[in-house]
Amino acid sequence: MLEQIEGSQAVAKAIAFCRPEVICAYPITPQTHIVEGCAKLIREGAIQNCEFINVESEFAALSVAIGSSAAGARTYTATASQGLLFMAEAVYNAAGLGLPIVMTIGNRAIGAPINIWNDHRDSMALRDAGWIQLHAETNQAAADLHIQAFKLAERLSAPVMVCMDGFVLTHAYERVEIPDQAQVDAFLPPYQPRQVLDPSDPYSIGAMVGPEAFMEVRYLAHDKLLQALGVIPEIQQEFKEIFGRESGGLFHSYRVEDAETVVVTLGSVAGTVKDTVDELREDGARVGVITLCSYRPFPLDGLRYALQGAAKVIVLEKSLALGFGGVLASDVRMALQDTGTHVHTVIAGLGGRPITRKSLLRLFGRVERGEIKDPHFLDLDLDIVRREIDNQRGQITAGPIAENILREIGPRAAKVV
Amino acid sequence: MSDMTAEQKVKFYQKGTFTVGNRLVDQARRSVQGSMERSNAITSGHRACQGCGEALGARYALDAAMRATEGQLIAVNATGCLEVFTTPYPETSWQVPWIHSLFGNAAAVASGVAAAMRVKGREQVRVVAQGGDGGTTDIGFGCLSGMFERNDDVLYICYDNEAYMNTGVQRSSATPPTARTATTPAVGPEPGNVFGTGKNLPLIAMAHNIPYVATASVSDLHDLERKVEKAMAIRGARYIHIFVPCPLGWGSASHDTIRIARLASECGLFPLFEAEHGEITGSLPIRRKVPVEEYLRPQKRFAHLFKDGGDGVARIARLQRMADANIARFGLQREAEETPL
Ligand SMILES: Cc1ncc(C[n+]2csc(CCOP(=O)(O)OP(=O)(O)O)c2C)c(N)n1
Ligand code: SF4
Ligand SMILES: [Mg+2]
Numbered sequence: 001m002l003e004q005i006e007g008s009q010a011v012a013k014a015i016a017f018c019r020p021e022v023i024c025a026y027p028i029t030p031q032t033h034i035v036e037g038c039a040k041l042i043r044e045g046a047i048q049n050c051e052f053i054n055v056e057s058e059f060a061a062l063s064v065a066i067g068s069s070a071a072g073a074r075t076y077t078a079t080a081s082q083g084l085l086f087m088a089e090a091v092y093n094a095a096g097l098g099l100p101i102v103m104t105i106g107n108r109a110i111g112a113p114i115n116i117w118n119d120h121r122d123s124m125a126l127r128d129a130g131w132i133q134l135h136a137e138t139n140q141a142a143a144d145l146h147i148q149a150f151k152l153a154e155r156l157s158a159p160v161m162v163c164m165d166g167f168v169l170t171h172a173y174e175r176v177e178i179p180d181q182a183q184v185d186a187f188l189p190p191y192q193p194r195q196v197l198d199p200s201d202p203y204s205i206g207a208m209v210g211p212e213a214f215m216e217v218r219y220l221a222h223d224k225l226l227q228a229l230g231v232i233p234e235i236q237q238e239f240k241e242i243f244g245r246e247s248g249g250l251f252h253s254y255r256v257e258d259a260e261t262v263v264v265t266l267g268s269v270a271g272t273v274k275d276t277v278d279e280l281r282e283d284g285a286r287v288g289v290i291t292l293c294s295y296r297p298f299p300l301d302g303l304r305y306a307l308q309g310a311a312k313v314i315v316l317e318k319s320l321a322l323g324f325g326g327v328l329a330s331d332v333r334m335a336l337q338d339t340g341t342h343v344h345t346v347i348a349g350l351g352g353r354p355i356t357r358k359s360l361l362r363l364f365g366r367v368e369r370g371e372i373k374d375p376h377f378l379d380l381d382l383d384i385v386r387r388e389i390d391n392q393r394g395q396i397t398a399g400p401i402a403e404n405i406l407r408e409i410g411p412r413a414a415k416v417v
Numbered sequence: 418m419s420d421m422t423a424e425q426k427v428k429f430y431q432k433g434t435f436t437v438g439n440r441l442v443d444q445a446r447r448s449v450q451g452s453m454e455r456s457n458a459i460t461s462g463h464r465a466c467q468g469c470g471e472a473l474g475a476r477y478a479l480d481a482a483m484r485a486t487e488g489q490l491i492a493v494n495a496t497g498c499l500e501v502f503t504t505p506y507p508e509t510s511w512q513v514p515w516i517h518s519l520f521g522n523a524a525a526v527a528s529g530v531a532a533a534m535r536v537k538g539r540e541q542v543r544v545v546a547q548g549g550d551g552g553t554t555d556i557g558f559g560c561l562s563g564m565f566e567r568n569d570d571v572l573y574i575c576y577d578n579e580a581y582m583n584t585g586v587q588r589s590s591a592t593p594p595t596a597r598t599a600t601t602p603a604v605g606p607e608p609g610n611v612f613g614t615g616k617n618l619p620l621i622a623m624a625h626n627i628p629y630v631a632t633a634s635v636s637d638l639h640d641l642e643r644k645v646e647k648a649m650a651i652r653g654a655r656y657i658h659i660f661v662p663c664p665l666g667w668g669s670a671s672h673d674t675i676r677i678a679r680l681a682s683e684c685g686l687f688p689l690f691e692a693e694h695g696e697i698t699g700s701l702p703i704r705r706k707v708p709v710e711e712y713l714r715p716q717k718r719f720a721h722l723f724k725d726g727g728d729g730v731a732r733i734a735r736l737q738r739m740a741d742a743n744i745a746r747f748g749l750q751r752e753a754e755e756t757p758l
Contacts, residue, residue: 021536022529051532055525056563063522063560067493067529070516073536075529093518197491197514197530199542206494206517207504 003178007139007169010176011104011162012037014143016047017184018102018150020076021191022068024053026061028083029116030166031106035078058083062090062103069099070205072196074150077101080166081108081122088126095130095221097206098194100153100160102146103131107267107318108166109351113402117352118166119318120266123295124327130221132156132228133296136164137252137270139174141293144247147179148235150188155231157194158224163295165268167352179243187242225297232294250299251292253306255281259288261367262310264303264332266292266317269348269355273316276360287364295328303335312342314367316378318349325375345375353379384409448477448642449484456483456512458492463510464502468671470661470678471499471576474635475547478574478659479513481642485649486543491534493527495548495557496520498583498663499576521556523548524564527571535570543649544570550577550591554618565625565654572648572655575618578663586666590616593686594739595732596718598666603721612735619692622656626695629653634660634689636679640701644691660687668717680712685740688747700747709737 003010011034015023023042025035041047051068055061061077069075079087084105094101105123109115123133132152136142142164149160164170195205209217229250236248254274256262263273270291277287290306292299307313313336315329324330326345333343344367349355359379366372388405392398439451449455458479465472483490494500494517503510504517518526527546534542546564548557553575564571580598581587587600594612597603601610622630628651633641641659648655660681662674669677681687684707690700710733713719722729744750 022532024529024532049536051536053528053532053567055528056559056566059522060525060528060560060563063518063525064529064532066518066522067516067526067531068533068536069529070526071491071530071533071537073529073533089519090522097516097518197516199489199491199514202512202514204504204509204511204515204517207506207509208501209506213506 001178001180002175004173005139005176005178006033006171006173007142007164008033008171009037010139010143010178011146011164012041013178014146015076016041017179017181018076018147018188019074019190020047020050021073022051022053022065022075023077024055024061024064024068024075025077026055026058026079026083028058028080030108030118030170031078031080031083031104033170034104034106038076058087059090062087062094062101065101065103066090066094066097066099069094069101069193070097070195070197072191072193072198074191075101076103078104078106080106081110081116084122084126085110091126091131092129094159098157098221098224100150100157100191102149102153103159103161104146105161105163106166106170107163115351116166118168119350119352120163121319121350123161123163124319126161127296127327130158130225131296132158132160132225132294134160134162134248134293135266135295136162136169137268137291137293139164139169139172139176141247142169143176143178144239144243144245145293147184147188148239148248150191151238152228152231152235154191155235156224156228158228163267168268177245183242187239228294228297229299229302248293250294250302251290251306254289254291256288256290256306257309258286259310260286261312261314261364262287262307263289263314263316264292264307264328265289265315266295266328269316269318272355272357273360276357276364279357279361280364285364292328298331298335300335303332304339307336307341308339310341312344312367314344314346314363316346316348316355320347320350329375344372346378347375348378381409442639446639446643448638449480450477450638455480456488458483458490458513459503459510460512461510462508464505465498466663466665466671468664468674469498469502470635470663470674471549471578472502473674474576474641474659474661475499475574477635477638477641478547478645478657479545481645482543482545482572482649483513485646486541489542491516491530491542491544493518493523493530493544493546495523495546495552496583497549497552498578499547499549501583520552522560523552523557524571524573525560527573528564528567528569531570540570543572545572545574547574547576549582550575550579551581551589554590554616562625565622565627565656568627568653570652570654572645572657575656575658576661577658578661578666580663580666582663582666590614591618593736595722595736597721598718608721608727609718619656619658619690622658623692623695625654627654627656629655629691629693631656631691632658632660632687632689634678634682634687635662636660636675636682637689637701640689666718668720669715673715677712677715680707683707684709684712685744685749686712686736688743688749690747697747700749702751703744703749706744706750709733709740
């Protein structure tokens with residue numbers, strides 16, 4: 001049924017149809033509406049036979065999830081930003097134990113300075129933990145990906161993060177096709193754990209492993225994520241057969257066939273990029289977009305194939321490896337190594353800075369004219385940056401950078417928000 | 418055994434030890450270890466040091482829990498000596514379903530297991546979480562308090578050897594004042610761990626008003642088993658804090674583990690008591706009070722207290738005051754009104 005609904009509520013409903021058995025969570029903006037939605041659906045009886053556990057931290061949230069999943073219950077949790085970092089140790093652990101937990105990330109910047117708005121540095125910080133990371137482009141995708149995530153997680157016995165942009169998606173009201181229970185039941189079989197804590201067949205989970213076997217154990221975890229490169233499209237197809245719509249998969253290409261310049265990006269900004277591409281196409285420019293759905297595993301071969309016609313690639317990413325540059329850009333470069341394709345790193349939208357069509361149009365122009373350096377920081381106010389660098393250089397007791405800048409741009413900052 | 422012997426009061430103690438031999442106790446109160454049906458939850462072949470109190474305590478506790486639940490038990494373990502010495506892959510000493518996740522999350526993992534059992538309608542399957550003192554009083558404290566507060570159906574057992582043993586004997590918040598550890602060395606004006614620090618987890622557990630809290634010791638394994646069985650008969654969050662000497666970390670002889678544990682309780686430093694819903698319901702009286710010196714002297718971690726020239730005497734007196742305060746607080750010096758088992 002088509003509903004005008006907030007992204008978080010659409011996700012909560014999708015989760016409900018997946019018949020979760022344990023949901024545990026700790027509140028953090030912008031994840032809150034999702035877990036509040038789940039709690040309400042349980043209390044109202046829309047989700048039956050499910051425990052909602054209010055824990056005391058994100059570390060506990062994922063730890064409870066580890067216990068319930070290992071004991072054979074379909075388990076869901078959600079977090080963002082500081083919360084994801086707070087549970088980091090358990091994030092690696094859940095993957096190491098091969099537990100098919102599904103977790104939503106309402107992507108949000110990481111402090112300091114504390115900031116509740118969207119970028120991707122939270123999930124990027126945990127990208128190598130062994131979780132499958134799927135990124136939603138729209139709220140429809142967010143809802144659909146959660147349904148696929150359980151199937152994917154359980155088929156591979158690996159945990160899955162579904163990343164959706166904080167506020168931009170979590171708090172946005174859009175039209176979403178909400179599935180019905182019969183469809184989800186037809187798509188998603190009951191959870192059959194690969195390993196389970198059971199007194200009738202006792203075994204030890206999480207034993208210490210020394211140098212004699214650790215490499216093999218790690219290799220197998222890597223191999224499992226590589227297998228996901230095949231399973232994700234399979235599940236995309238199975239989903240289409242039942243729900244009748246295209247959702248999920250490794251990545252989505254938009255007007256790429258004859259494109260000379262292709263933007264590669266992640267998440268909700270794809271919509272704005274597509275609009276920009278349409279506008280440029282009207283003027284005859286041969287541009288296109290690839291939006292990655294699966295960031296981990298990273299579809300190296302698929303991307304290389306999809307980008308073979310492109311002369312230039314612009315990686316537009318809401319992440320930044322401090323002291324290095326682009327994160328997504330280095331993955332894309334890896335996919336394109338030895339092809340001669342020119343890859344531009346564009347860091348944008350950190351801490352919720354809007355990425356506008358105007359800025360993107362200007363960016364395309366500058367890329368065409370060969371005017372940008374790598375990495376390029378979209379809409380960075382260089383005046384402010386230079387002045388603060390001078391300020392810090394001039395005096396040892398220059399004070400906190402963030403506060404200095406805010407003092408200077410106070411009136412303007414309010415407008416951005 | 419006839420009914421008559423079942424009612425017979427125990428009068429005999431093993432010579433010099435003040436413990437009761439298993440054969441002198443009536444059938445029902447005999448140790449599960451004396452029975453062919455014992456579950457061997459932690460079976461032989463593990464790599465604990467000789468005389469390890471933790472290995473002994475865990476074995477008795479888990480076998481008692483197995484008996485109480487008729488084998489319907491899942492164990493969760495924090496990182497620490499117990500986890501390491503029982504499991505190096507591909508070997509395992511655990512004959513119960515067992516999971517180790519992290520150092521600081523055993524209580525939360527156990528909450529998750531309990532939730533799964535509840536939702537699957539398998540509430541006969543019970544959960545025990547276990548950790549060392551570091552995994553319990555320090556890094557796992559948040560998860561533990563959360564589990565208590567939610568009154569999840571978990572028995573949490575802390576094996577207290579008063580330091581981080583698995584990483585080489587560093588101070589934890591359960592390390593007693595004056596004890597030498599690798600991070601509280603016995604040098605300087607205040608050698609060993611300082612006074613006025615640390616926390617009493619059994620009392621903190623009681624402050625959560627959970628249904629059952631107890632302390633126990635490997636010096637009295639009958640009492641330990643009884644407390645575990647009692648805990649398993651109760652639903653909700655339960656906590657048992659077991660005193661487990663560590664010969665390696667304490668610098669004591671392997672054969673002295675039980676004796677030192679007994680001295681700890683008999684001097685008053687480690688009181689044995691039980692509490693329900695935040696109220697103390699019982700304690701084991703001290704049968705033969707000993708001065709704290711008797712407990713401290715056989716352990717090298719306290720050796721500096723007995724060196725000439727320092728203020729060891731004053732510091733021992735301060736430890737004695739702590740012990741006396743415990744005795745007063747828990748009413749430990751009274752006529753043994755019944756034979757403690
Ligand atoms: C997050 C984290 N910090 C530190 C460690 C290192 N570590 C492993 S076991 C251990 C000591 C355990 O001490 P305790 O809980 O008292 O158990 P014991 O070994 O004494 O039985 C430490 C510090 C770890 N594994 N994980
Ligand atoms: S170091 Fe101590 S706690 Fe660890 S195995 Fe040895 S005796 Fe037991
Ligand atoms: Mg310890």
